[in-house]
Amino acid sequence: MIELLPAFLMFGLFAIDIPIALAIAIGALSFFIMADGLPLRMFVQKFVQATDSFPLLAVPFFVCAGSIMNHAGITRRLLNLADALVGHMMGGIAQANVVLATLMGGLSASANADAAMQAKMLGPEMVRRGYSAGFAAAITACASVITPIIPPGIGLIIYGYLADVSVGRLFIGGVIPGLLLCASLMVAVHLVSRRRGYKPLRAQRASLPELGRATVQATGALSIVAFILFGIREGVFTPTEAGAMTVVYATLVGALWHRELKWEAAPKIILETVLATSAIMIIICAASAFGFYMSWQRIPVRAAEALVHLTRQPWLLLLLINLGLIVVGMLIEGTAALILLTPILVPAVTRLGIDPLHFGLVMVVNLTLGGITPPVGTMMFTTCSILRVKIETFVREGWPFMVAMFAVLALISVFPPLVTWLPTRLMGP
Amino acid sequence: MAAARNRLAPLDYVEEAIAGAALLVVIFATCWGVVTRYITEQPATWSGEVAGIGFAWLVFVGAAAGVKYGSHIAIDMLVVRLPGPLRRGLMLAADALVLAFLATLLVLSVQFSIDAWGDPTSVLRLPRTVTYSSVVVGSLCMLVRFARAAWRRWRGHSAAWLTMAAPAGAEL
Amino acid sequence: QEIKIRFAHSLSASEPAHQAAEFFARNVAARTHGKVQITVYPAEQLGSGKDVNEMIRQGANVMNITDAGYLSDFVPDVGVLNGPYLVQKPDDYEKILASPWFKGIEKKLDAAGFKLIMANGYFGQRHLLANKPVREPADMAGMTVRVPPNTMWIETFKAMGARPTTVNWSEVYNALQQNVVQAAEAPLGSLWGSKLQETRKYISLTGHFTAFVMWPINAGFFNKLPKDVQQILVEEGDRAGKEMTRLTLASQQDYLAKFKAAGVTVVDDVDIPAFQKATASVYKAFPKWTPGLRETVLSTLH
Numbered sequence: 017m018i019e020l021l022p023a024f025l026m027f028g029l030f031a032i033d034i035p036i037a038l039a040i041a042i043g044a045l046s047f048f049i050m051a052d053g054l055p056l057r058m059f060v061q062k063f064v065q066a067t068d069s070f071p072l073l074a075v076p077f078f079v080c081a082g083s084i085m086n087h088a089g090i091t092r093r094l095l096n097l098a099d100a101l102v103g104h105m106m107g108g109i110a111q112a113n114v115v116l117a118t119l120m121g122g123l124s125a126s127a128n129a130d131a132a133m134q135a136k137m138l139g140p141e142m143v144r145r146g147y148s149a150g151f152a153a154a155i156t157a158c159a160s161v162i163t164p165i166i167p168p169g170i171g172l173i174i175y176g177y178l179a180d181v182s183v184g185r186l187f188i189g190g191v192i193p194g195l196l197l198c199a200s201l202m203v204a205v206h207l208v209s210r211r212r213g214y215k216p217l218r219a220q221r222a223s224l225p226e227l228g229r230a231t232v233q234a235t236g237a238l239s240i241v242a243f244i245l246f247g248i249r250e251g252v253f254t255p256t257e258a259g260a261m262t263v264v265y266a267t268l269v270g271a272l273w274h275r276e277l278k279w280e281a282a283p284k285i286i287l288e289t290v291l292a293t294s295a296i297m298i299i300i301c302a303a304s305a306f307g308f309y310m311s312w313q314r315i316p317v318r319a320a321e322a323l324v325h326l327t328r329q330p331w332l333l334l335l336l337i338n339l340g341l342i343v344v345g346m347l348i349e350g351t352a353a354l355i356l357l358t359p360i361l362v363p364a365v366t367r368l369g370i371d372p373l374h375f376g377l378v379m380v381v382n383l384t385l386g387g388i389t390p391p392v393g394t395m396m397f398t399t400c401s402i403l404r405v406k407i408e409t410f411v412r413e414g415w416p417f418m419v420a421m422f423a424v425l426a427l428i429s430v431f432p433p434l435v436t437w438l439p440t441r442l443m444g445p
Numbered sequence: 446m447a448a449a450r451n452r453l454a455p456l457d458y459v460e461e462a463i464a465g466a467a468l469l470v471v472i473f474a475t476c477w478g479v480v481t482r483y484i485t486e487q488p489a490t491w492s493g494e495v496a497g498i499g500f501a502w503l504v505f506v507g508a509a510a511g512v513k514y515g516s517h518i519a520i521d522m523l524v525v526r527l528p529g530p531l532r533r534g535l536m537l538a539a540d541a542l543v544l545a546f547l548a549t550l551l552v553l554s555v556q557f558s559i560d561a562w563g564d565p566t567s568v569l570r571l572p573r574t575v576t577y578s579s580v581v582v583g584s585l586c587m588l589v590r591f592a593r594a595a596w597r598r599w600r601g602h603s604a605a606w607l608t609m610a611a612p613a614g615a616e617l
Numbered sequence: 618q619e620i621k622i623r624f625a626h627s628l629s630a631s632e633p634a635h636q637a638a639e640f641f642a643r644n645v646a647a648r649t650h651g652k653v654q655i656t657v658y659p660a661e662q663l664g665s666g667k668d669v670n671e672m673i674r675q676g677a678n679v680m681n682i683t684d685a686g687y688l689s690d691f692v693p694d695v696g697v698l699n700g701p702y703l704v705q706k707p708d709d710y711e712k713i714l715a716s717p718w719f720k721g722i723e724k725k726l727d728a729a730g731f732k733l734i735m736a737n738g739y740f741g742q743r744h745l746l747a748n749k750p751v752r753e754p755a756d757m758a759g760m761t762v763r764v765p766p767n768t769m770w771i772e773t774f775k776a777m778g779a780r781p782t783t784v785n786w787s788e789v790y791n792a793l794q795q796n797v798v799q800a801a802e803a804p805l806g807s808l809w810g811s812k813l814q815e816t817r818k819y820i821s822l823t824g825h826f827t828a829f830v831m832w833p834i835n836a837g838f839f840n841k842l843p844k845d846v847q848q849i850l851v852e853e854g855d856r857a858g859k860e861m862t863r864l865t866l867a868s869q870q871d872y873l874a875k876f877k878a879a880g881v882t883v884v885d886d887v888d889i890p891a892f893q894k895a896t897a898s899v900y901k902a903f904p905k906w907t908p909g910l911r912e913t914v915l916s917t918l919h
């Protein structure tokens with residue numbers, strides 16, 4: 017029981033209103049104080065470790081790009097186009113948010129980078145147009161779950177490596193689940209918007225000339241999407257590097273094309289980026305020190321080992337694993353959990369005849385959803401930090417979306433063909 | 446008094462300056478890594494390492510700036526439901542704990558930075574102290590910012606906790 | 618009283634290196650009647666290889682699977698063992714380990730905080746995965762090759778005429794698939810484990826590095842252990858090293874067969890002497906090394 021003390025301490029500190037990053041860090045530090053054979057100052061190494069992660073660099077890049085787009089009038093043009101396209105639907109911008117995350121899924125491998133960019137770009141605009149900030153934060157974080165499920169995705173690559181499953185198959189296997197997540201969120205947005213009275217922004221569909229005008233005005237903005245798409249598809253840069261290049265490109269579009277980006281905006285853009293990035297990353301840094309404590313004590317590993325011995329029924333095991341992963345996903349970051357648990361769970365499920373390709377998508381979707389479940393969820397922290405929303409508000413506003421997405425998780429758990437049919441169709445058995 | 450304050454005024458923006466510079470370094474280094482893959486004879490192999498060092502400074506010094514702007518998030522399920530005196534007591538205890546943590550972090554990061562002097566980075570062979578000293582500067586600045594705010598609360602000048610100072614949805 | 622040791626590494630649990638670690642943990646437990654319990658933590662669960670070395674140096678009670686290149690951060694001369702085309706066969710490497718020169722290196726590592734429990738585990742040769750066969754340095758001219766962020770790799774691939782670039786390993790699959798880089802290099806097991814054969818169809822057996830792993834533990838912690846436990850750890854370490862060499866050699870043929878079955882062309886008529894000649898200059902790129910280091914090491918072979 018003493019092994020769980022740091023976890024209890026962390027929860028206690030959450031309740032007394034200490035900043036989340038510090039509550040997690042203090043919990044982790046308490047472990048380093050108690051641990052045998054571990055010098056106390058190693059805490060510093062584990063606290064800093066996450067800043068050494070190259071894919072996480074996408075966070076400042078996309079926050080910065082989002083901020084530049086706001087100051088350069090690029091976001092406004094893009095949203096005018098979105099209005100023309102989906103403005104007649106219930107909760108128009110929220111729908112656009114979901115669709116954008118799905119499209120970004122084809123480019124970006126990281127949910128967090130997507131959450132950061134969309135929160136920065138679309139969030140304030142949604143608030144200005146009458147949505148509550150909590151709603152905006154919740155839908156943005158939930159939509160970002162789709163991004164790494166639509167290929168490419170970091171989680172699928174890691175799983176493929178650890179479970180010895182073809183990454184290409186996993187990527188293709190993610191397409192249908194990704195689209196299902198998108199569809200479920202759009203339905204949820206529709207229902208919530210109708211109840212809330214988030215009215216359509218326009219009475220009927222935009223006329224063709226209107227749509228044409230909006231498209232022409234948004235050409236600069238669309239060229240940014242084309243720039244990222246071209247750069248990654250043609251292999252000019254990696255998905256993380258794309259972030260840095262987008263910052264430069266968006267600056268050029270804002271300053272030279274639209275001529276709306278002025279020098280005076282530079283300090284503001286830098287400050288916004290610094291504050292949002294550090295607020296997000298300091299929590300991820302603390303969570304990674306806390307994750308080290310969990311790994312060192314083998315807590316998730318022991319729990320998983322106990323779990324797989326409970327039953328020999330494939331469907332029951334899958335249900336238990338899903339429930340267990342939801343609990344794990346609440347507490348630790350998805351990638352860390354994936355690395356810890358894949359080697360334990362995969363042999364257990366394959367023994368019972370579950371296809372490791374199918375299980376991979378179940379596991380990656382489940383742990384990615386962990387990023388939006390309290391109390392520890394990186395995409396939740398990202399959108400809450402950027403939009404200044406409390407966690408309670410996030411949960412209150414976000415639960416219908418979470419329910420919708422967990423329903424999709426249940427669906428793909430129960431019907432393996434939703435995952436395996438497309439890869440088999442395209443790549444053979 | 447006023448003159449002294451003016452002379453110290455630039456110090457009020459030291460975190461923003463350092464973290465902002467670090468952000469530019471991260472962006473520049475990463476872009477340079479991409480560009481040199483195409484235009485120079487040899488790609489710049491140091492770019493990822495420099496970006497990583499800049500990232501640490503951006504995060505830890507930026508977090509100190511975040512204290513000033515109230516950009517850190519908290520969960521206050523319990524505190525807001527408590528009666529006044531108990532709430533004040535709990536907040537002061539929380540302040541004390543945070544200050545103790547930051548002071549500990551400062552000491553540990555100084556020790557660790559000194560120890561890391563003999564541990565070189567992979568490409569540029571710089572002491573890894575260049576990364577870890579960002580925690581020294583960051584925790585020192587955070588300590589100062591939190592101590593000032595805690596002092597104001599102790600004196601009863603401000604009832605509000607530091608986090609979430611701005612209204613929801615407000616842009617900075 | 619129980620002694621608990623945590624044994625961390627950055628490789629996947631399917632690799633011979635991990636199996637050798639488990640083999641070691643089992644044997645030590647058996648010979649000490651469960652008094653010494655070693656738990657293996659694969660896949661960077663306790664941090665990157667470099668971070669775990671730093672933990673060991675600072676006195677944490679952990680072991681690591683690392684190599685001469687990483688340890689050269691603390692004792693520069695040991696890095697020569699990682700040099701291109703230094704030795705080709707595990708037997709030659711064993712001779713170097715038995716030499717007085719290496720005993721001196723072990724003393725220096727000890728003083729830096731690293732006691733080597735094992736140093737003779739064969740990890741395999743590193744080969745090149747590309748979209749065309751590479752038989753001589755000219756075939757590699759101007760080729761953008763993904764390397765780890767490490768001076769030895771960067772200098773070696775520059776000397777071969779390639780353009781080394783340091784893409785993160787977690788992005789290497791995407792980087793190859795989308796042509797950010799043209800080629801990657803790693804031991805066969807790592808290339809297979811990361812599924813890189815899905816992106817490129819030629820493996821040229823360049824064997825530019827012959828890699829062995831080392832198992833350090835904190836020297837201060839080791840010295841405080843009972844003498845009999847110390848002896849068991851070292852003896853079992855040596856046995857595990859030999860086991861790892863055996864497993865690796867056995868797996869090489871398997872991997873080659875797997876690659877061929879996956880439609881990869883294995884190019885085995887590589888002009889090794891030409892590459893050896895091209896990379897001779899690399900040994901001059903390390904100012905911290907003792908002068909004439911390569912010659913000293915090679916003289917131990919006779």
Ligand code: NA
Nearest residue numbers: 121163166168
């Ligand atoms: Na994706």
Ligand code: NA
Nearest residue numbers: 345346386392
């Ligand atoms: Na969570």
